[in-house]
Amino acid sequence: MAAPLASSPATAAAPAAARSYVGPMVLMTTLFFLFAAVTNFNDVLMPYLKDVCQLTDFQSTAVQSAFFGAYFLMSLPAGRVLEKLGFQRGIVLGLLVMAVGALLFVPAANSRTFGLFLLALSFLGAGMTLLQVAANPYVSVLGPARTAASRISIVGVANGLGGTLSPLIGGLILFGGSTVLKAQLAQLPLEQRLSEEAALVKPLYVGLAVFLAVLALLFFVVRLPEIESLPADEDAAAAQAAAETGRSSALSFRHLTLGVVAIFVYVGVEVGIGSFIIRYGEAQNINQLSGFTQELVRILSQATNWAAALFGNAPEAIDTTAGFTKAVGAVLVASYWFGVMVGRIIGIPLLSRFDARKLLAGVCAAGVALVLLSIASTGETALWLVVLCGLCNAIIWPVVFPLAITGLGRFTKQGSSYLIMAIVGGAIIPPLMGLLATHGGGLRVAFILPALCYAYLLFYALNGYRVAR
Numbered sequence: 001m002a003a004p005l006a007s008s009p010a011t012a013a014a015p016a017a018a019r020s021y022v023g024p025m026v027l028m029t030t031l032f033f034l035f036a037a038v039t040n041f042n043d044v045l046m047p048y049l050k051d052v053c054q055l056t057d058f059q060s061t062a063v064q065s066a067f068f069g070a071y072f073l074m075s076l077p078a079g080r081v082l083e084k085l086g087f088q089r090g091i092v093l094g095l096l097v098m099a100v101g102a103l104l105f106v107p108a109a110n111s112r113t114f115g116l117f118l119l120a121l122s123f124l125g126a127g128m129t130l131l132q133v134a135a136n137p138y139v140s141v142l143g144p145a146r147t148a149a150s151r152i153s154i155v156g157v158a159n160g161l162g163g164t165l166s167p168l169i170g171g172l173i174l175f176g177g178s179t180v181l182k183a184q185l186a187q188l189p190l191e192q193r194l195s196e197e198a199a200l201v202k203p204l205y206v207g208l209a210v211f212l213a214v215l216a217l218l219f220f221v222v223r224l225p226e227i228e229s230l231p232a233d234e235d236a237a238a239a240q241a242a243a244e245t246g247r248s249s250a251l252s253f254r255h256l257t258l259g260v261v262a263i264f265v266y267v268g269v270e271v272g273i274g275s276f277i278i279r280y281g282e283a284q285n286i287n288q289l290s291g292f293t294q295e296l297v298r299i300l301s302q303a304t305n306w307a308a309a310l311f312g313n314a315p316e317a318i319d320t321t322a323g324f325t326k327a328v329g330a331v332l333v334a335s336y337w338f339g340v341m342v343g344r345i346i347g348i349p350l351l352s353r354f355d356a357r358k359l360l361a362g363v364c365a366a367g368v369a370l371v372l373l374s375i376a377s378t379g380e381t382a383l384w385l386v387v388l389c390g391l392c393n394a395i396i397w398p399v400v401f402p403l404a405i406t407g408l409g410r411f412t413k414q415g416s417s418y419l420i421m422a423i424v425g426g427a428i429i430p431p432l433m434g435l436l437a438t439h440g441g442g443l444r445v446a447f448i449l450p451a452l453c454y455a456y457l458l459f460y461a462l463n464g465y466r467v468a469r
Contacts, residue, residue, distance in 0.1 A: 021142055024224050025151065028142065030215065031091070031135050032155035036163030036337075038098070038124060038208070042067055043274040043333045044170045045201075047326060050279075052198045053114040057279060057443070061434035064271055066118040068426035070125025071132075075421050078133040088224045090134040095216035098127030102212060105205035109198045120205075133420075160341025164334050167274075168300060171330015172318070174200055250408055250415035258464035259404025259415075262457055263422035266400060268429025269367075269453035270393045273386055274336055275430045276443065278329030281383045283443045286324035290380055294320040297331045324383075332383065336390040343394025351395060360399040361461035367392040367454035375447050386447065396457060403465040429453065 042063055050060035082090040101123025108116035139151055250256050289297075301318040318327045350359060367389055374385035401419060408415045429449065436446040 023222060024142055025154070027215075027218060027222065027224075028135060028139050029155050029158045031131060032139075033158040033162035034212075034215075035128065035132065035135075036159045036161075037166035038128065039067070040163040040274065040333075040337050041166040041170050042121070043277065044167045044174060044326075044330050046275050047278045047329070048174045048201070049114065049117060052194055053112055053117070054194070055114065056434070056438045057276075057446075058431065058434035058438040059114075061275065061431040062114070062118055063121060064275055064430040065427040066121040067125040067128075068267070068271065068424060070122055071129050072421050072424035072427065074126045074129040075133065075417065075423075078130045079417075081130060082134055087134050087138050088219060090130060092216050092219050094127045094130035094134065095212045095219065096127070097130065098124050099209045099212040099216065101125075101127060102205040102209035106202050109202045112194060112198050156344060157341070160337070160344060163337040164341055167330055167337065168334035170204065171327055171333065172301060173204060175326035175330055250411040250418060253408060253411070253415070254468045255406070255465055256404050256408060256411075256415045256418070258460055259400060260418050260422045262400045262404065262460040262464065263397070263419050264425035265429070265453040265456050266393070266396045266425070267423050268425035269389075269450045269457075270340075270396075271426035272429045272433050272453075273389055273450055274333060276433060276437075276446065277333050277336060277383070277386065278326055279437070280386060280443050280447070281324045281329045281332065282326075284324065284379050284382055286380050286383070288323055289320050289328065293328070293332075293380060293384075296335070297328055300331050300334065301327075324380075332387050336387045339388065339390025340394050343391040347395040347398070351398070356395075356399045357403065357461055357465060359395060360403075361458060363392040363395060364454050364458035364461055368451055368458060371447055371451040371454065375444055375451070386450075389450070392454070400457070400460065403460075406465075407467045 046060050046063040049055065049063060050057070078090075081093070085093060101120045104116060104120035104123060107113075108120055139155055142151060251260075297318050297320050318331070319325070320328065347359075370385045370389050370392065374382045377385060404419055405412050405415045433446040433449050436449065437443045440446065
């Protein structure tokens with residue numbers, strides 16, 4: 001999921017020339033890389049825990065519910081925490097909360113207790129929420145207003161890169177492994193084999209905890225520019241005063257209410273598709289991969305093996321002769337998130353030249369078509385059609401969010417809070433897909449839900465965005 005960025009940059013209190021923002025920007029860019037890396041790793045963690053903890057498709061989706069549920073529960077408390085601690089200490093606290101969550105993966109893996117895994121993910125999600133609430137507005141004011149767009153682009157690319165690399169590296173470590181190791185594990189009794197496989201996740205999260213602790217220390221000792229508040233655009237608020245007549249809250253605006261639902265289904269469909277790519281691929285019974293997919297997997301696995309070695313693993317190149325495997329699926333998950341990053345890079349100039357609402361309608365219509373074609377197809381074709389949905393997802397947030405808060409005037413902040421809370425869609429849509437997959441007729445039926453999500457977003461682009469007067 002793309003990190004939500006402030007859309008109205010402002011200048012910091014002191015003149016930019018008197019300060020150096022290079023160090024703070026490096027730290028903030030690292031944070032945005034971290035946001036997507038931790039979030040998108042859940043897409044390979046979900047099928048991994050499904051096997052290790054012997055879960056159904058529906059039960060495994062609790063991974064996303066535990067993580068994204070924290071956004072809903074912690075959004076408002078996070079704002080109050082930042083009011084008391086300030087941006088810098090709030091970021092330090094968020095990093096430490098995440099470090100605790102990462103360390104909880106050790107006892108969870110040792111006992112193979114799914115509830116402990118979910119508790120760990122809840123801590124990660126809670127810390128991430130605090131970081132997001134602090135970091136998003138901070139980047140927009142960290143320097144001169146004229147360079148705000150450049151800063152947002154930099155952290156956006158870092159966000160996309162982190163989201164692309166983490167499922168790829170994680171898939172190599174969790175699903176790759178050497179042929180000898182796989183053969184040895186296959187000979188073990190079930191419980192012993194599952195315990196050995198559960199241990200694979202521990203070095204990843206211990207390494208993450210150490211990284212988070214070091215990053216927290218850096219944020220604690222580095223002197224960051226103090227930003228007391230984000231100035232409101234009084235002129236814009238005055239110009240919109242007429243639209244507020246008779247309104248008692250942001251939810252009194254039809255287009256905002258429908259926009260909250262749009263953000264809910266957007267995050268839900270983006271997370272839901274990413275979460276089920278591996279399982280969807282397994283359900284296709286692909287015994288022979290195309291030459292394109294085999295070459296893609298070979299290149300990406302070789303390019304990232306060095307990173308796996310940093311965690312004490314030395315997996316061999318992914319075997320593509322056996323058809324679709326979880327390791328191959330991890331590469332396709334990374335390709336899905338890479339599509340989001342590419343779509344974002346392409347979308348920046350397109351959104352400045354064309355009607356954003358028409359572009360939104362186009363990508364949502366394409367999303368509906370891709371998912372329905374996938375449901376009607378089989379094999380690798382069906383799989384790649386849903387992977388391509390990543391390109392469609394790239395511009396949905398940056399178009400829907402401003403459409404939803406248009407004309408809210410003094411209710412803009414309230415409306416923005418509701419939209420941020422709607423990120424909880426990532427905790428709801430994947431379990432609904434899992435429920436359909438487990439009890440409603442399989443994964444092919446489950447993918448009807450993403451098609452319906454794109455259809456609603458298409459409705460919002462065509463009609464729901466209209467501001468009622």
